[in-house]
Amino acid sequence: MTRVLVAEGVRKRYGALVALDDVDLEIAAGEVLALLGPNGAGKTTLVSIVAGLRRADAGRVEVAGCDVARDPHGARLRLGLAPQELGVYPTLSVRDNLRFHGELAGLRGAELRRRIAEAAQALALERLLARAARTLSGGEARRLHTAMSVMGRPALLLLDEPTAGADLDMRAQLLALVRALAAEGTGVCYSTHYLHEVERLGASVAIIDAGRIAARGSLDALVGRYGRAGVELRFDGPPPPLDGDRVSDTSVRVATREAPAEAAARILARLGAETRRLRAVELIEPSLESVFLDVTGRRFSVNGHHAGGGEDDDGGA
Amino acid sequence: MVARSLAIARNDLRIVARDAFPVVLLVIVPFVGMVFMKPAFRPTLRAEGLAHANGAEQAVPGMLVTCGFLLVSYVGYGFYREHAWRTWERLRASPATTAEIMAGKALCSLALAALQFVLVFGAGSLLMGLDVRGSWAAVVLVGAAFGLFVVAAGLAVTAVCRTVMQANTIAYLGTLLLACLGGALVPLSLLPPWARTIAPAAPTYWAMRGYRHAIEGGAGDALAAAGVLLAGALALALVAAWRMRFEQARTGFA
Numbered sequence: 119m120t121r122v123l124v125a126e127g128v129r130k131r132y133g134a135l136v137a138l139d140d141v142d143l144e145i146a147a148g149e150v151l152a153l154l155g156p157n158g159a160g161k162t163t164l165v166s167i168v169a170g171l172r173r174a175d176a177g178r179v180e181v182a183g184c185d186v187a188r189d190p191h192g193a194r195l196r197l198g199l200a201p202q203e204l205g206v207y208p209t210l211s212v213r214d215n216l217r218f219h220g221e222l223a224g225l226r227g228a229e230l231r232r233r234i235a236e237a238a239q240a241l242a243l244e245r246l247l248a249r250a251a252r253t254l255s256g257g258e259a260r261r262l263h264t265a266m267s268v269m270g271r272p273a274l275l276l277l278d279e280p281t282a283g284a285d286l287d288m289r290a291q292l293l294a295l296v297r298a299l300a301a302e303g304t305g306v307c308y309s310t311h312y313l314h315e316v317e318r319l320g321a322s323v324a325i326i327d328a329g330r331i332a333a334r335g336s337l338d339a340l341v342g343r344y345g346r347a348g349v350e351l352r353f354d355g356p357p358p359p360l361d362g363d364r365v366s367d368t369s370v371r372v373a374t375r376e377a378p379a380e381a382a383a384r385i386l387a388r389l390g391a392e393t394r395r396l397r398a399v400e401l402i403e404p405s406l407e408s409v410f411l412d413v414t415g416r417r418f419s420v421n422g423h424h425a426g427g428g429e430d431d432d433g434g435a
Numbered sequence: 436m437v438a439r440s441l442a443i444a445r446n447d448l449r450i451v452a453r454d455a456f457p458v459v460l461l462v463i464v465p466f467v468g469m470v471f472m473k474p475a476f477r478p479t480l481r482a483e484g485l486a487h488a489n490g491a492e493q494a495v496p497g498m499l500v501t502c503g504f505l506l507v508s509y510v511g512y513g514f515y516r517e518h519a520w521r522t523w524e525r526l527r528a529s530p531a532t533t534a535e536i537m538a539g540k541a542l543c544s545l546a547l548a549a550l551q552f553v554l555v556f557g558a559g560s561l562l563m564g565l566d567v568r569g570s571w572a573a574v575v576l577v578g579a580a581f582g583l584f585v586v587a588a589g590l591a592v593t594a595v596c597r598t599v600m601q602a603n604t605i606a607y608l609g610t611l612l613l614a615c616l617g618g619a620l621v622p623l624s625l626l627p628p629w630a631r632t633i634a635p636a637a638p639t640y641w642a643m644r645g646y647r648h649a650i651e652g653g654a655g656d657a658l659a660a661a662g663v664l665l666a667g668a669l670a671l672a673l674v675a676a677w678r679m680r681f682e683q684a685r686t687g688f689a
Contacts, residue, residue, distance in 0.1 A: 169528040172682065191532050199528040205521035207446070209453040214446070221442035222529040250453075266525070 120147040121180075122196070122274040122305035123168060128177035130163055130329075137163040139329040141177070145274065145305040150296055152316040153309040154406075155326035156416060161309045162202060164326065165278050168307070169199045182273040195223075198272035200264045202279045202309075208252035212243055212262055215251055216269060223270025237265040240295045242287070257285040264292060268299065275299060275306045281315065293318055313406045323406065327414045337406060344412040345404035348373045349382045352398040360385065363415070371402070371411070378402060439531045443539025447513050448546060458547060461505060462554045465498035469555075469563050472497065479622050485651065487566070493622050495559030496646030499552065499578075500619040500639050501610065503585055506548055508606035510589020513540040515599040518685040533681055541586045548582035569652040577645035577657055580664035584638055587668040590675035597685055613639040638667055 123145040130138040138160045145151045155161050166172040168179055170190045178185065184192035206215050216237055220230045238244045241261040246254065251262060264280055277296070281289045296306050296319060308321060316323060316337065323340055325333045333340055350371045351357065357364065362372035374381035378401035386393065402408050411417055451458060473490035476497075480488035517523035526536060556574065559565040567574060589606075596602040614620045616630060617639025623631055634640040645660030 166524075169524075171524055171527055191530065194528060195530045197528070199525055201521070201524050201528075203521045205523075205525050207450060207520060207522060209450055210446075214449055218442065218446045219525075219529065221445075222439055222526075222531050224438070224530065226438075270530070 120182075121145065122147050122182045123307065124178075124180040125164070125168065126178045128164070128167060128174045128179060130160075130167060130172065130174050136329050138167070138174070141326070141329070141331055143324055143331060143334070145307055147273065147303045147305050148300050150300050150306045150308055150319050150321040152319070152321040152323050153307055153326060154313070154316070154323060154410060156414070159326045160329040161326055162278060165199075165201075165276050165307065165309060168274075169197060169276055170194055195270075196273040197276060198267040198270055198274070199276045200267035200278065200280055202282065204259055204263050206251045206259055206262050206266070209250060211248055211250055212238070212254070213247040215262055215266055216243075216247075219266040220269040225269070233269055233271075237268055240268075240298070241265045241291050256283055257288045260284050261288055261291065264295070268295070271302075272304060275304050276309075277306065278309045279311060280308070281310065281312060289315070313410070316406060323409075325410060325413050333409065333413045340409045341404050341406065344409040345406070346373045346408065346412055347375070347378045347381070347404050348402040348408065349378055349385055350400040350402060351385070351396060352400075353392070354395045354397055358389065358392040358395075365411075365415070365417070368397075373412075439535045440538040440542060443526075443531060443536060444542035444546065447540065447543035450516070451543070451547065458550075461502050461547075461551055465502040465551075465555050466558050466562075468498040468501070469494040469559060473563060476622060479625060483622070483624055487568075489564050489566075491559055491563040491565040492647065492650050495556060495563060495565045496643060496650070497614075497619045497621075499555045499559075500581065500617070500642045500646070501614040502555075503548060503551055503581060503642075504588075504610040504613060504639065505606065506544055506551070506585050507589040507592055507609065508603050509547060510540065510544045510586055511593045511596070511599060511602040511606065513543060514593050515602070515685055519599075523685075527681055533679075536681075537590065537675070537679070541590060544586045544589060545582055548585060549578075552578040552582065565650070567650050569649050569657070570654045573649035573654045573657040573661075574646065577642065577649050577661045577664070580645070580661035580668070581638075581642045583668040584642075584664045584671070587671035587675065588638075590679070591671040594675045594678035594680075597683065599685075613637045616640070618643045638664060641667075 121144050123143065125141055125143040128138050128141040141164060153161050163172065167174050168181065168186065170186050170193060181193040182196040184196060186193045213234060216234045217230065220233050225233055238247055241264060243261055243265060246258060251259060254262065260283065267275060280292055293315060296308065300306055310316065320337065322336045324331055333344060348371050350365065350369060352369045355368060357368065357370040360370050360372055362370045365371050372385055382399055382401060389396065473494040476493040477488060477490035480490060480493055517526060592602050592605050596605065616634055617637035618634060619639045623634060641660045641663040645657045648660065649657035
């Protein structure tokens, strides 16, 4: 199987902070890899190193066979990047923004026009082609931002939180685009805070935590290996002694092999007088979210807010 | 390399075209300056021994050199706005190499310098009575050397300044100082002796010397002045290549 990304032993420090610690990662052609991790875990640093924007202190990165350090030009010819922060030329039209990145990718003439039309169609930009980018809504600008990264039909596409702030239509369009690109052989590294997108994409998953790849595998394999069911109980004050893991000053999580509801009934029956201090009970089914919880010991969150799922909002695209 | 550099230059020119007012000013202001300064320069030039002079011989190249130097800040804008618009990182991650990006940015500014040269000298010749008794080819050569110097200076200033304010301050005050010192704003003969002594340290001196000789017939001296400007451009380009840090964060609008 052709590998479009090979990262081996990648390390990066910022002063005393270890951003990446011996990271190994591979993406095959046609694979969508979701890169998950809490803020500050090292996702953006890894994406930046793969894109050649930062140098690793140690290790090796190859994009479609080109070493990023030794042949940065060759590597950049084979990758597309949509950074986390929106980056478009606001005074230029949508068409000129796309044209520029097509020209940088070496496209000319009819081929360039065809690729502009394809990218615009994939992200519903056709009717906006003549509009200046500064007049676009946030979601439209995000669509343009993403479309610019696919103009060169890269072997490896790096999407760093591509749906941040996007509306429901845009999420559906983007997920459809990612699936289509993967079907054509593009390897996609998809950094996101939205677990349901990963499940919708059927992506394989790499969980990065404190600069290390904490888990890597297909969604099913990870859920099968790590995604234990459990019951999480929150108390008024410190939790009583239970056979579980403390997840906060007031909460404890009890893993179980039985159905979470049955386990909850059993635990509640044993609580006795402590039941009066009980404030909440949550049943945790095996899922990507429970995988993340099990691997990192933390709930998946965006800036401290739960972001695990429930947003069944991509319209099934 | 050429194709991607040209793509970057075209993209920058499209951006300039969408906000053409500053470029229009860079052509109009020298013309207005010529109108005001030409009569004032006539007696000075005649006192220098140019019996045929009408003042345009100093006013046209003088205003072009003064306003041309302002393009130093335009070179910087080509980089700082990429940071402000957050397009810099994706440009760096594109197939364009460092050299292609630098060349593309430089080409855009060179095109602006060429446009300014053509329009100012064209207006000077057609409307201000500028009589090139020497060689138009030498005038063009000096203009090309001066354009290259200005662009190289812009790249060097951008390389050492982390904010657009730093770059603009250097560009604007540098333009004023060098235009005075080099004899672009007023003829050298009106400057005090100490200023005339140190004037050759200013690139504007060599630009004015080159233009004046090319206009008045001293093609050899014009070529020598162009050579000095080209050597200076090369030195500044080397400084830019040495000090430019593409990975360095820059502040676009502060």
